[in-house]
Amino acid sequence: MEHASTSFLPSILLFLGAAVIAVPLFKRIGLGAILGYLVAGVAIGPSGFALFTDTGSIQHIGELGIVLLLFVIGLELQVSRLLAMRRDIFGLGALQLVACALVLGAIAKASGLSLPGAAITGISLALSATAIALQVLNERGELQAPYGQRSFAVLLFQDISVVPILALVPLFAMESAPAHASGSGLATAATMIGAIGAVVLVGRYLLNPFFRILASTGAREVMTAAALLLVLGTALLMQQAGMSMALGAFLAGVLLAESNFRHELEADIEPFRGLLLGLFFMSVGMAIDGALVLRSWPLLLAFALGLAVIKSALVAAVFRLTGSPAFDAMRAGVILSPAGEFAFVLIPLGAASGFLAAGQSDFIRALAAFTMLIGPVAAAAMERALKRIEPPAPTIDENFDGAHGKVLVVGFGRFGQVVSQILRTSGVETTIIDKDVEMIDVATRFGSKVYFGDGARLDVLRAAGAADARVICVAIDDRADAVKIVEMVKAEFPLTEVFARAYDRQHVLALLDAGVDFHMRETFESALSLGRFTLEALGVDNQEAEEIIEDVRDRDARRIVAQQQGGIYAGIDLITSKRLMKPEPLERPDSVGIRLNNDAIRAAEKVKEGEKAG
Structure with a gap:
């Protein structure tokens, strides 16, 4: 009995040990935490040292990281923020995603994929790696720069667009099902609409009073438990209704975006999100076919380089078309060129829906991982090249002559x-x-x-x-x-x-x-x-x-x-707690006092002093 209760500890230690070794190493050499998790997963998975072989079960747990990520994204989508950035989010972001998805999907179709499979592939590779892009911008200190803000708007639109995409893929799968299944398809669609309506109603009228009651107890761990209950509960409801768990978590986050408890919930969820998201990327690394990578790495590398060039050019063109300077457009293009985290969600979903064959799915996932590998390196190389040829800014210099005040x-x-x-x-x-x-x-x-x-x-x-x-x-x-x-x-x-x-x-x-x-x-x-x-x-x-x-x-x-x-x-x-106040008179006074200002008070005091002196 004791052995059964502790059998999970070696697996936990294995994952923690692999992450602790790989992630700091990859961050130190400038390749980012995501690649560290991916490589750690490959190393301990079946294609590496085979220290962990049950990749399916760990991937299901790791998917909770994506669920929590969507919840946090939903929390950030306050109406005021969306309105302030609406032009870049829904204009530039939509144009980038559509342009890249169409071009990359056409290339995938020409490569022999079916039309649904090419569409899934084009959309998956058109998305960008949020974690990698934000890491590069933060390291440069340029997240608040014009191209940094516009890049963030594109990433935000992509994160928003993932939600309907995740919902639409199963619907397209039902549409391609046999005709006799149309009745069950309608019932499933009705169930989906009902589940979304239930989440909206509960979030609109019950969540704030619920968290207000919990907050009044002062038990912080209960708030954390309630936050996890909310996210995982809505995720499970959506899954039972035939949609993705991520959609439920996203809806829960959006409904709480204007709540007084938004920051506290985000702080409570953040540690779990980070760990489970890392676990997700490790599970993706474990699922990568090592034999395929060893057999086809020249082809994968060539495809990854070609994809990076095409996507960088498309993104830069879209930025330039919408008003960004040429050098800023090139920076944004390279930063947004790696495939995103959700490629590892959409590609398996496309395979499960019958749009992609197993071999095609494995190759595209490995290709997405390769783009993440070369993305930070390409961004650093591009920045060095641009600094050599970019003219100095003609506006204000950081000149601090005489700036030495106390x-x-x-x-x-x-x-x-x-x-x-x-x-x-x-x-x-x-x-x-x-x-x-x-x-x-x-x-x-x-x-x-x-x-x-x-x-x-x-x-x-x-x-x-x-x-x-x-x-x-x-x-x-x-x-x-x-x-x-x-x-x-x-x-x-x-x-x-x-x-x-x-x-x-x-x-x-x-x-x-x-x-x-x-x-x-x-x-x-x-x-x-x-x-x-x-x-x-x-x-x-x-x-x-x-x-x-x-x-x-x-x-x-x-x-x-x-x-x-x-x-x-x-x-x-x-x-x-209330301060003890002086007792009020029980009867209303005959006359109402008039509050004097400070000058009148001082004048009255002088009169009194004069009367005493007299």
Whole structure:
């Protein structure tokens, strides 16, 4: 009995060991974590050392990683974000996917595949590797660059489009079924529509109250369990209705995108998503036919190079056609050229639906893996080539001559402008940097000197005089970059104090973990001031109102300390606790008091002092 209960441990240790060895190695040589997982899977699978042979069961578990990935993508699809990027998402993204799918599908059809098989192949290879593209952009620090934002929009559209594609493939399979099965096909379609309707109704009316009840208990592990229950439950419902599990998880994420619990759910799901997604890629590596790769690697490599060239050219043409500069278009083309994660979902789905033969499916999956292998290398080579021939930017240089003030302000938005005004009014030498060219132009018209520079880069901070500054004020609205700046400053300039603007409580906790010396939530003090004036308008005297505000401020600080140690739900009792108020009179006063302003109060006090002196 003891042996049965521990028999799963060797498999877990095997997967963890393979990942721990392969992933850091591949990231160190610049090939990315995904390729590390793929190669680790090949190494321990039947085509490698055959340490694990039951690839089918582990692939089913690994598919949960794709399910959780779709849930997180759904969480990110807030209506406001979609509207802000709608032109690039639904214009550029759709044009890229259609153009690449048509060209690659036509090539697959000419290679001998059936029309449905060529369509599945063209769509699968037209999708791009989100993880690889974002990794390259993050490493370059160009995710916020124009071509980085447009590349992200394309990836976002691809992730959205996967959902209907996953739903349509089984429907096309039913359409190609014998005529006598049409009745059952209609029943299946009705079941699918009913399942989607049930998920939408539950998500619209029940999920927020449900999570509100769980949050009130303060048990963080219950929230994590509820998040997994939600994702896996909707995934299972969709699977029972004849659709993909990923579709159910995506719908659950979209329904919670505007929820108050969105960030907490994403944080709870993230560790499971990362591990299971890694397990999925390892299972894909185990399923790759090693004999096929050894036998056909020259052909696979030639096809992968040809695919990368064709797809890069198509993507660059689409970017150029929609307004991107030539060099940005070429960068985006190479970054988006590797086949995406969902190719390893769509290709097996096409094989299971009868559109692809087993040998064709194996070859296309190996081809997708090869494109992932050469993608990061091609992106690095292209970047080196472009830097040699690309003319320097004609606009603003990162020139920091004379930028050595006692205070360095990073960010000149609505928050940084007020901070800078206070410092300059007091005569403090202040250096201000911002990476928004339009904001710098506006500041110049109003007589303010703002230097161009990305504060998330260490070399920019050095050039702007961070080593000589006594205080660095981080006033940017990008939460991740703010935490990154604090970490860099504390590591490189430990004697410099760092004050930072915080977006919310979770951002405060992240900044504290990074070592920030002082933080201020951007709306906290203004909300306290408004609350104080509201109390005074209701007849509460100045001293009482000040005591109430100080009590709220004190409890908020104590709650932050509790959350540092116990998580986001710690110290929840400090929110609802009430301060003992002075007893109200039982009878309504004959006359209503009039609240005096500060000048009137001082004048009244002088009159009283004069009467006493007289």
